[in-house]
Amino acid sequence: MKTLIGFTLLSLAGTALTAQAASTEYQDIEHGRYLSVLGDCAACHTANEEQPLAGGVSLETPFGTLVAPNITPDAETGLGNWTFEDFKGTMTEGIGKGGYHLYPAMPYPAYTLMRDEDLRDLWAYLRTVSPVNHDVEANQLPFPFNIRLAMMGWNWLNFDDRDFQPDPDRPDDINRGAYLVEGLDHCGTCHTPRNFMGGDGDGKFTGAIVDDWLAPNITPDPHKGIGGWSEDELVEYLKTGGNRFDFASGPMADEVRHSSQYWTDDDLHAVARYLLTGAGIDETASSADAPEPLAQSNxxxxxxxxxxxxxxxxxxxxxxxxxxxxxxxxxxxxxxxxxxxxxxxxxxxxxxxxxxxxxxxxxxxxxxxxxxxxxxxxxxxxxxxxxxxxxxxxxxxxxxxxxxxxxxxxx
Ligand code: HEC
Ligand code: HEC
Ligand code: HEC
CATH class of the missing domain: 1.10.760.10 (Cytochrome c-like domain)
Known part of the structure; x- marks a missing residue:
């Protein structure tokens, strides 16, 4: 009888252990799903809501059209045969499975800041998405831009393979904001002017044109930027799509709809605090002097x-x-x-x-x-x-x- 009880207890402990392992795994996958929302993968990789992440969204670039590929775990047309290392190479260096060079329309120059443990959770989540057989030809650029090797030159000039370095002098929430804004959330992809090669130009966050929309200045400049917005007003805009100044339309409406409306309050405040304290901005880039308005007699x-x-x-x-x-x-x-x-x-x-x-x-x-x-x-x-x-x-x-x-x- 004693041994039997002992055995039962042991096997109970065993079940508890597997249950715990399963729940850690579940938490990692759930965290990976949240990371995919932060990174807004769906904005480009989901063309059809019924086939999440199966690719097909066309992106206009200065060089021509690119189509975001299928990133579901389908073996034939998706990432079914990819390893974590292949995925990590894509996210942090812009190099796909087998060594081809990706175009920076995929925001790897921002995603490169992602921490290893976050990449692992994101990958764990991507393995759980329903595989969809959908063949996408990403590269529809005209010659000579269709030559992927050219991206080696682009990378050499424009891409920094960086790790995220928290600033020990800043509070944790501002560092979290920096990690999100500069990395996963890739706000600069639209809000920072492009140089002639489509890489980040000068004047970080001072505004740029995306599909005939102006992605405005989001520096704390009080006149041209959002320096007059309170932290709560910025959070309200990102969470609900509008505040007393503005409603998000065009590409920003997509960003809010797929991504920022689902962020946690802590992350929303971290992002707002980072942007409004101007922590990421080169001071010389934003001019605080307000110009004079035209005379009312004009x-x-x-x-x-x-x-x-x-x-x-x-x-x-x-x-x-x-x-x-x-x-x-x-x-x-x-x-x-x-x-x-x-x-x-x-x-x-x-x-x-x-x-x-x-x-x-x-x-x-x-x-x-x-x-x-x-x-x-x-x-x-x-x-x-x-x-x-x-x-x-x-x-x-x-x-x-x-x-x-x-x-x-x-x-
Ligand atoms: C702004 C649009 C955009 C966003 C956002 C985006 N991607 Fe991409 N992604 C692309 C494009 C375009 C390509 C194809 C690039 C190429 O072939 O040169 C691509 C390629 C990839 C590839 C390589 C697939 C292959 O078959 O070569 C992976 C993996 C990938 N993306 C994962 C992600 C993940 C994960 C996210 C979210 C964290 C994400 N992407 C967000 C546009 C985007
Ligand atoms: C796909 C491109 C794109 C991305 C990515 C993007 N934005 Fe925007 N954003 C825009 C556009 C375009 C507008 C202008 C929308 C409008 O006129 O309604 C805008 C507007 C805004 C505004 C309103 C500014 C004002 O003066 O009215 C804020 C604040 C903002 N974005 C913050 C962010 C933050 C923070 C991120 C990163 C989490 C981000 N955006 C990512 C394109 C983008
Ligand atoms: C029926 C009500 C209505 C009328 C009339 C109207 N607007 Fe608007 N306007 C809106 C709404 C609602 C929005 C926000 C829409 C959005 O963000 O997509 C808006 C947005 C704007 C914006 C963008 C502001 C921002 O921060 O995004 C400008 C500029 C603007 N209107 C100017 C005008 C001008 C100029 C006129 C007259 C020629 C006008 N509006 C007439 C309702 C109106």
């Missing part, structure tokens, strides 16, 4: 103000203050002050629907005015908005509007 400003009070003030209010949660505030709005007015012209021409998130399910919409206002009228109203209620920014010409009209017809 002919464009006067013509624009009439259109504004007629057509826009109903929603955005006569003093540009908007309505929190419904209509963005145009007064003292960094997006409005950016030197580059493309997003504003685009929104007025074509209208825009803000992102809907779990937290804010019904997205407000901005009507299109392109059918009804001329290029001149749009140039004037945008110039008025850019030089009223604390805003100050260069004028917009009818030619700028005509150019955007043409670009939008091409889409």
């Amino acid at each position: 002919a464009q400003v006067q013509a624009g103000s009439k259109i504004y009070f007629d057509r826009c003030a109903g929603c955005h209010k006569t003093d540009g203050s908007g309505e929190n949660g419904m209509f963005p505030q145009l007064a003292e709005n960094p997006l409005i002050n950016n030197d580059n007015a493309s997003s504003l012209i685009r929104v007025v021409l074509a209208g825009s629907r803000a992102v809907d998130t779990d937290a804010k399910p019904t997205a407000p919409a901005m009507p299109a005015f392109g059918w009804d206002l001329s290029d001149d009228q749009i140039a004037n109203v945008v110039t008025f908005v850019r030089n009223s209620w604390g805003n100050a920014a260069p004028t917009v010409s009818a030619g700028d509007v005509a150019e955007m009209r043409k670009a939008l017809q091409g889409e």
Whole structure:
């Protein structure tokens, strides 16, 4: 009897051990799934929501079109035969299984900062995704850009195989924010200007054009950047897709929808704190001097103000203050002050629907005015908005509007 009890106890302990191992494994996979959300792999690798990560999203690059491949564990068309080492080489060096060089449209120059244990969890998760047989030819670039070897030269000039180094002088949450913003979240891929080769240019986070949208300045510059936003306002934007200044549209709507709305509150605050303290920014790159607005007697400003009070003030209010949660505030709005007015012209021409998130399910919409206002009228109203209620920014010409009209017809 004694031995029997002893045996039962032993086998019970054994079950507990396997259960514990299983739950650690489950936690690793669950953590890997969260990392895939932080890294927004789906934005490029999921074209069809019913076949997650089976590839097929086309990406326009300065060199031509690339299609994100199938990264499900299918043996024939996905990563079924890959080892962890193959995966790690891709994420940290941009080298695929067998040694080919990836194009940096896959954000490995940012993912390279990922820690080994995070890469392992992410890999463990990717092994659990349903395998989908879907053949994708990633490289659809024209000659000579279709030659992968050229990427060796690109890497040599543009890519730093770095590890993440926490700064011992910074608090843990700011270091966590740095790890996310610079690495997995790859915010700079859209918000940092590109150099002529498509690598990171000068002026980190000072804004860049992505698919005819302006990814604005997200430095703490009080005039052109988000220095006037509180930490909570930035968290609100990333979590719900909007705050009193702005709603996320275009590529940022995708970022919020697939990624940041699902981040933990700790990670949202870590990212916001890192960005707002300017920890990642070269001081010389952002100019804090606010320019002077155009005089209210300026002919464009006067013509624009009439259109504004007629057509826009109903929603955005006569003093540009908007309505929190419904209509963005145009007064003292960094997006409005950016030197580059493309997003504003685009929104007025074509209208825009803000992102809907779990937290804010019904997205407000901005009507299109392109059918009804001329290029001149749009140039004037945008110039008025850019030089009223604390805003100050260069004028917009009818030619700028005509150019955007043409670009939008091409889409
Ligand atoms: C901005 C778009 C984008 C995002 C975000 C992105 N990828 Fe990619 N990925 C690509 C493109 C494009 C390629 C193909 C590059 C090439 O063939 O040169 C690629 C290739 C890959 C490959 C190599 C597959 C193969 O068959 O060669 C792996 C693995 C991969 N991505 C994993 C990931 C993971 C994991 C994430 C999220 C952490 C991710 N990617 C996020 C665009 C993206
Ligand atoms: C795929 C490209 C892309 C990525 C990746 C991206 N953004 Fe954006 N972001 C944009 C675009 C485009 C806009 C402008 C959206 C609009 O006009 O509504 C924007 C807008 C913003 C704004 C609003 C700024 C303002 O003045 O209104 C903030 C804040 C922001 N992004 C933060 C981030 C952070 C933080 C990350 C990384 C977690 C990130 N973005 C990643 C493209 C991107
Ligand atoms: C029916 C209400 C309504 C009217 C009228 C309206 N807007 Fe908007 N506007 C919105 C909403 C809602 C958004 C946010 C949409 C989004 O982010 O996708 C917006 C966004 C904008 C933005 C982008 C601001 C930002 O921070 O993202 C600008 C600029 C703008 N409107 C200017 C104008 C101008 C100029 C007019 C008049 C010609 C006008 N609006 C008329 C509702 C309106």
